[in-house]
Amino acid sequence: MTEVSAITTNIQRWQSAAALLAMVLTWQIAASIAADRLFPGPVQVVSVLLHEAVRGELLYHLGISLARVAASLGAAILIGAVLGYAAGRSRRADVWMRPWIVLLLNMPALITVILIYIWLGLADTALVLAVALNKIPNVVVTIREGAGRLDKDFAEMAELYRFGRAAMLRYVVLPQLAPFFLVSLRNGLALTWKIVLLAELLGRSNGVGFQLQVYFQNFDVTHILAYAISFGVVMLAIEYGLLVPLERHLLTWRR
Amino acid sequence: MATLMLRIRIEEKTFPGDDGQRRTIFCPLSLDIADGQVCVLTGPSGVGKSTLLSIVSGVDDEFSGSVSGRALPVGMLFQTPRLLPWLTALRNIELAVPGHAPDAARWLAAVGLKGHEQDYPQRLSGGMARRVALARALAVEPALLLLDEPFASLDQATAQAMRRLLQDSFAKRRPTTLLVTHDLASASSLGDRVIVLEGSPARIVRDVEISRRDEAGSARFRLGNSTQ
Numbered sequence: 001m002t003e004v005s006a007i008t009t010n011i012q013r014w015q016s017a018a019a020l021l022a023m024v025l026t027w028q029i030a031a032s033i034a035a036d037r038l039f040p041g042p043v044q045v046v047s048v049l050l051h052e053a054v055r056g057e058l059l060y061h062l063g064i065s066l067a068r069v070a071a072s073l074g075a076a077i078l079i080g081a082v083l084g085y086a087a088g089r090s091r092r093a094d095v096w097m098r099p100w101i102v103l104l105l106n107m108p109a110l111i112t113v114i115l116i117y118i119w120l121g122l123a124d125t126a127l128v129l130a131v132a133l134n135k136i137p138n139v140v141v142t143i144r145e146g147a148g149r150l151d152k153d154f155a156e157m158a159e160l161y162r163f164g165r166a167a168m169l170r171y172v173v174l175p176q177l178a179p180f181f182l183v184s185l186r187n188g189l190a191l192t193w194k195i196v197l198l199a200e201l202l203g204r205s206n207g208v209g210f211q212l213q214v215y216f217q218n219f220d221v222t223h224i225l226a227y228a229i230s231f232g233v234v235m236l237a238i239e240y241g242l243l244v245p246l247e248r249h250l251l252t253w254r255r
Numbered sequence: 256m257a258t259l260m261l262r263i264r265i266e267e268k269t270f271p272g273d274d275g276q277r278r279t280i281f282c283p284l285s286l287d288i289a290d291g292q293v294c295v296l297t298g299p300s301g302v303g304k305s306t307l308l309s310i311v312s313g314v315d316d317e318f319s320g321s322v323s324g325r326a327l328p329v330g331m332l333f334q335t336p337r338l339l340p341w342l343t344a345l346r347n348i349e350l351a352v353p354g355h356a357p358d359a360a361r362w363l364a365a366v367g368l369k370g371h372e373q374d375y376p377q378r379l380s381g382g383m384a385r386r387v388a389l390a391r392a393l394a395v396e397p398a399l400l401l402l403d404e405p406f407a408s409l410d411q412a413t414a415q416a417m418r419r420l421l422q423d424s425f426a427k428r429r430p431t432t433l434l435v436t437h438d439l440a441s442a443s444s445l446g447d448r449v450i451v452l453e454g455s456p457a458r459i460v461r462d463v464e465i466s467r468r469d470e471a472g473s474a475r476f477r478l479g480n481s482t483q
Contacts (some may be wrong), residue, residue, distance in 0.1 A: 019299060149380060153333070153335065153337050154339060156309075156314040156333075156337075157331075157333065157337040159313075159314060160312055160313070160314055160329055160331055161328075161350070161351040161391070161395065162328070163350060167350060171342065171350060173337065175341040201290070249265075252341075252342070253341040253342075253376075253377065254340075254377070255341055255377040
């Protein structure tokens with residue numbers, strides 16, 4: 001990194017921190033003016049958050065929700081990648097899948113969750129399936145785009161040098177699909193956790209979604225915000241602790 | 256006399272043209288290349304030399320006709336280097352010779368790129384990338400070697416070094432070789448035979464066998480039988 005770009009990055013970091021601080025201050029001022037238990041300030045919310053974290057309650061429900069997000073997203077990416085690859089490589093497969101994809105892309109998450117709960121019962125399997133079903137079409141569309149753009153020259157070279165299926169997949173196909181997987185993962189994370197919370201609220205007896213429902217019934221805005229913030233922090237941690245390093249690792253060769 | 260090995264019989268090869276009509280590249284073209292022969296293909300740009308290499312390599316099978324006697328393994332230097340950009344120069348070669356990592360490093364050094372093992376293709380110049388691709392083609396110890404403009408984008412000294420490397424490789428292993436070049440100096444110094452393609456559809460207009468240099472040091476040329 002050059003000295004100039006290092007300075008620019010440092011300035012950007014400070015600007016982000018200042019923006020965050022300004023947001024928290026605005027919130028605190030607004031809460032002080034409102035002086036209502038339905039609009040708590042950041043200090044109040046963070047103290048509840050810390051209390052819940054120490055008690056273990058928050059971490060338990062957060063852990064359960066994250067496990068559901070991981071299972072749903074993992075299943076959606078795995079199934080969506082296989083279907084998307086097939087659609088991208090075969091015109092016939094694409095034609096067969098297209099109406100299903102369009103239908104599922106436009107199906108409201110709420111309907112899928114309700115129907116799957118009715119058909120399979122209020123269980124974790126049903127939740128994971130319902131959330132995955134909502135995400136699969138997005139993955140299919142993204143991976144189909146990547147699979148359709150695979151470089152024919154590389155495939156010919158690999159065939160000539162007799163790479164074999166495993167090496168072809170690992171060294172030729174997957175690296176070309178890596179940016180598309182990253183897009184699926186990032187967009188998927190944003191979409192999946194929202195639907196997981198909805199599905200928990202509708203039919204599970206634990207997880208962040210369930211807790212939100214309980215606090216909603218009590219009009220306990222402080223707890224609702226504490227859970228919302230904790231989830232947001234976890235998502236930020238996943239973005240900067242997992243996705244950004246993963247992206248950097250996969251795309252090292254571009255630098 | 257060398258055994259006849261590679262038999263190329265193309266009845267027709269067409270490409271879709273810009274106007275929607277199909278453009279005929281070969282119609283017909285036949286060529287026999289003896290085992291271990293170094294055959295230089297030359298002719299104007301766009302005549303179909305690279306297409307012929309692709310057909311011979313087996314990566315292009317969209318033509319009517321046949322190629323028989325294709326020996327394995329095949330080493331090929333494509334028109335573009337076709338290095339996987341997410342792998343280092345060394346890994347690009349290693350993948351073509353799995354289980355023979357030291358050979359990969361040795362070939363990279365042989366093309367003058369020692370010290371560039373961990374460089375990604377994007378960091379290499381066009382000429383360096385071509386040399387990595389040449390190292391890959393030679394590393395597989397090919398029985399059939401197909402080279403598309405191996406000296407393009409190389410400075411004079413490097414081109415000369417690569418010519419010597421190829422001469423050495425031809426002398427040691429005698430792969431059947433098809434080499435596309437516009438450089439007639441390379442053609443005469445490397446080839447046992449020079450074939451000139453011309454026209455549309457392309458046909459062989461010259462098929463010249465080159466006798467190796469005699470004791471007096473002068474090259475002798477003999478006009479072979481044109482197969483078209």
